[in-house]
Amino acid sequence: MAQVSTEKVIYNRAGQRVVSPDYLLFEAPRTKHFMTGSEVVKEAVKRSSVDASVSYPITPQSEAAHLIGELWVEGYVGVYFRGESEFGVMSELAGCAMAGARCITTTSGPGTLRAMENFPMWAGTRIPIQLVLMARGINSPLSIQPDNLEVSFLLDTGCMIWYAENAQDLFDMIIAGFVVAEKPEVHVPLITVVDGFFVSHTREAVMLPPDDIALPPYDPYKAPMPVIDAEVPPGRFLRDPFVMKSNYISYATHASWQFEVRAAIERSRPYARHYLRGLIEEFGDPEAEIVFVACGTAAAQSKEAVRLLEDEGIKAKVVKLKTIRPFPVEELINATKNAKTIFVPEFNVVGWLEREVRRYLYKRSDADIIGTPRVAGGMTMPPEVIVKEVLKILGKEVKHVI
Amino acid sequence: MSYKIYQVNEALREFVPREVIDLEERATWGNPKRGVMDLPYAKELIEEHSLCAGCPESMAFRYILASLPNPEDTIIVNSTGCTSLVFPHIALHTVHSLFGNQNAVASGIKRVLEWRFPEKVKDVVVLAGDGAIVDIGLDCTLHSFFRQEKITTICFDNEVYANTGGQESGSTVKGHVFKMAPKGKQYEKVPMWQLAIDAGCHYVARLTVSSPKRVEQVVKKAIYVAREVGPTYIHLYTPCILEIGLNSDDGLEEARARDKERFAFFEYATPEAQEVINRKKEEGLL
Numbered sequence: 001m002a003q004v005s006t007e008k009v010i011y012n013r014a015g016q017r018v019v020s021p022d023y024l025l026f027e028a029p030r031t032k033h034f035m036t037g038s039e040v041v042k043e044a045v046k047r048s049s050v051d052a053s054v055s056y057p058i059t060p061q062s063e064a065a066h067l068i069g070e071l072w073v074e075g076y077v078g079v080y081f082r083g084e085s086e087f088g089v090m091s092e093l094a095g096c097a098m099a100g101a102r103c104i105t106t107t108s109g110p111g112t113l114r115a116m117e118n119f120p121m122w123a124g125t126r127i128p129i130q131l132v133l134m135a136r137g138i139n140s141p142l143s144i145q146p147d148n149l150e151v152s153f154l155l156d157t158g159c160m161i162w163y164a165e166n167a168q169d170l171f172d173m174i175i176a177g178f179v180v181a182e183k184p185e186v187h188v189p190l191i192t193v194v195d196g197f198f199v200s201h202t203r204e205a206v207m208l209p210p211d212d213i214a215l216p217p218y219d220p221y222k223a224p225m226p227v228i229d230a231e232v233p234p235g236r237f238l239r240d241p242f243v244m245k246s247n248y249i250s251y252a253t254h255a256s257w258q259f260e261v262r263a264a265i266e267r268s269r270p271y272a273r274h275y276l277r278g279l280i281e282e283f284g285d286p287e288a289e290i291v292f293v294a295c296g297t298a299a300a301q302s303k304e305a306v307r308l309l310e311d312e313g314i315k316a317k318v319v320k321l322k323t324i325r326p327f328p329v330e331e332l333i334n335a336t337k338n339a340k341t342i343f344v345p346e347f348n349v350v351g352w353l354e355r356e357v358r359r360y361l362y363k364r365s366d367a368d369i370i371g372t373p374r375v376a377g378g379m380t381m382p383p384e385v386i387v388k389e390v391l392k393i394l395g396k397e398v399k400h401v402i
Numbered sequence: 403m404s405y406k407i408y409q410v411n412e413a414l415r416e417f418v419p420r421e422v423i424d425l426e427e428r429a430t431w432g433n434p435k436r437g438v439m440d441l442p443y444a445k446e447l448i449e450e451h452s453l454c455a456g457c458p459e460s461m462a463f464r465y466i467l468a469s470l471p472n473p474e475d476t477i478i479v480n481s482t483g484c485t486s487l488v489f490p491h492i493a494l495h496t497v498h499s500l501f502g503n504q505n506a507v508a509s510g511i512k513r514v515l516e517w518r519f520p521e522k523v524k525d526v527v528v529l530a531g532d533g534a535i536v537d538i539g540l541d542c543t544l545h546s547f548f549r550q551e552k553i554t555t556i557c558f559d560n561e562v563y564a565n566t567g568g569q570e571s572g573s574t575v576k577g578h579v580f581k582m583a584p585k586g587k588q589y590e591k592v593p594m595w596q597l598a599i600d601a602g603c604h605y606v607a608r609l610t611v612s613s614p615k616r617v618e619q620v621v622k623k624a625i626y627v628a629r630e631v632g633p634t635y636i637h638l639y640t641p642c643i644l645e646i647g648l649n650s651d652d653g654l655e656e657a658r659a660r661d662k663e664r665f666a667f668f669e670y671a672t673p674e675a676q677e678v679i680n681r682k683k684e685e686g687l688l
């Protein structure tokens with residue numbers, strides 16, 4: 001990418017000073033702002049030297065997509081337009097990424113499912129697109145309310161999946177996301193999830209670095225696959241490992257390619273640990289026997305529940321998962337060593353996170369794993385409800401909590 | 403010009419297959435006057451094909467690749483179908499991603515290449531079947547036209563879903579019995595060339611593969627117009643000899659027969675497109 005260089009200082013195309021990811025995320029002075037999740041998407045994109053974004057309206061992500069459009073008008077984003085559908089958008093963005101662009105887009109619920117065929121294609125073609133997913137219910141019945149069932153469909157697409165708890169997480173994760181996803185040995189897409197409305201539409205205090213500094217631009221020539229720009233020799237199979245022939249070499253190629261995508265996700269662990277300051281966050285009494293394993297808003301509500309339980313004289317803690325793919329296996333095993341009862345509160349009816357926790361703790365924990373409370377369709381999860389469930393299951397008297 | 407990317411690394415030359423060395427030494431790079439007349443002499447950009455013996459799609463590939471005015475800076479976007487098996491044999495940057503999303507992918511590539519290389523000409527060409535363009539990908543096709551994407555779309559119309567074993571497509575003629583239309587197709591062939599005009603294409607042509615020179619002219623016009631003005635569309639009859647029960651040496655005759663009826667040569671250009679075509683003629687490039 002064209003960079004203007006004056007002595008040691010490098011500027012991106014928008015005229016922002018290029019700084020290291022570590023400086024931007026950890027060292028730059030930060031000031032306090034009061035913003036919604038949608039607004040912090042804009043702030044993160046503004047500091048990420050983004051080349052391209054394609055958008056499509058769907059509640060609750062539309063505002064974030066509008067704001068990326070404003071950045072395009074202001075010269076912070078190179079290419080921006082509205083596509084014809086989420087299927088089209090995700091393919092348009094695939095084209096942008098193949099041609100060497102750092103890309104971001106946003107979607108929600110039905111949009112995610114409409115676009116579905118694209119996600120394994122993104123992963124298979126090794127493009128590090130970032131999708132900010134503002135989770136909402138999926139049809140039928142129609143719902144625009146927060147519900148994260150859609151995430152369960154994405155678990156095995158070959159995309160990394162991170163889960164932000166609040167606006168601050170979202171801001172930092174978007175920036176860290178580009179850095180980790182674009183590592184040559186990783187180079188797979190990233191889906192950064194937040195709960196719709198609870199995060200997208202809620203205003204909270206966030207600490208932001210100045211907006212005249214930004215990430216180093218994406219260097220497509222470090223990608224593990226040839227960029228589709230006719231500036232590098234084409235690969236013979238190019239972006240599609242062409243394996244449609246009926247022979248064992250083809251079968252083996254297809255299988256190993258898919259393994260390689262998963263292996264690439266595994267290789268993101270050390271980078272994600274560094275840039276996210278750990279794949280999990282623990283809150284509450286480290287020795288507690290009651291442990292909540294949760295992500296997103298469910299983790300935030302569980303933290304409140306831990307405070308309420310403390311008032312009841314019950315020690316508990318929260319293990320917040322920041323990454324779902326890769327799944328923080330070792331971290332979770334360590335964090336649940338003392339656990340007797342693990343609660344997995346979730347915003348969906350199927351309990352996909354409970355399934356994940358069971359799968360990874362199988363024979364590695366003696367704790368009871370209980371998938372409760374579970375709310376869906378737009379219902380909230382007040383901490384009192386969490387506490388009530390815990391007290392009921394522990395056989396304790398449910399007093400002042402509702 | 404980036405045809406230097408086809409230069410063989412000296413240290414590796416003795417290990418490089420002959421066909422790659424031929425690409426460096428005998429393909430026509432950096433010469434917009436290249437065309438089908440080079441076919442007997444120059445190294446072709448398609449090495450071999452995996453289509454049925456005598457499939458007219460192979461003729462289409464050879465003529466189109468021989469006619470690209472700027473192959474060293476041309477990206478070809480493809481879709482799933484009989485043609486997709488050929489792409490690994492093409493020397494250029496090509497993309498296959500999904501069935502039907504070809505014009506969306508091409509839009510993204512074109513826009514980013516314009517942003518990354520404002521000083522360079524990079525042509526983006528879609529090559530896909532009728533199922534991909536007219537049926538499953540119709541929204542992506544038409545929307546790329548509405549948005550005035552500067553890409554050329556070439557439809558290989560064999561009037562059938564060939565790769566999946568001969569099912570009716572929107573491009574099949576009314577009454578024809580194919581799989582999934584066991585009583586014969588119930589509605590008319592979709593006039594995709596007309597839809598392309600209505601959707602905003604600046605140059606549209608309908609023809610068969612019977613005349614290599616005509617294919618060359620049409621491809622060059624479409625690419626030059628797309629570069630400067632907006633979307634262009636070529637609707638090319640490439641009969642599926644397998645599914646209509648013809649022998650491998652019957653393809654050309656079948657195309658010639660259709661030249662006189664539903665694939666009679668038809669060409670459309672907006673005034674802006676005509677201006678480009680006239681200028682390119684004056685420059686001796688058409």
Ligand SMILES: Cc1ncc(C[n+]2csc(CCOP(=O)(O)OP(=O)(O)O)c2C)c(N)n1
Pocket residue numbers: 482483484485501530531532533534535558560562563564565566571
């Ligand atoms: C989403 C999706 N649906 C269906 C298919 C199956 N499919 C593969 S190729 C093909 C037919 C392609 O027809 P066309 O575009 O006309 O190309 P042709 O094979 O006739 O050259 C179909 C239906 C697929 N690969 N993906």
Ligand code: SF4
Pocket residue numbers: 452453454457458459484560564565641642643644645
């Ligand atoms: S099935 Fe038909 S279109 Fe496909 S390669 Fe064979 S003849 Fe050509």
Ligand SMILES: [Mg+2]
Pocket residue numbers: 531532533558559560561562563564571
């Ligand atoms: Mg067909």
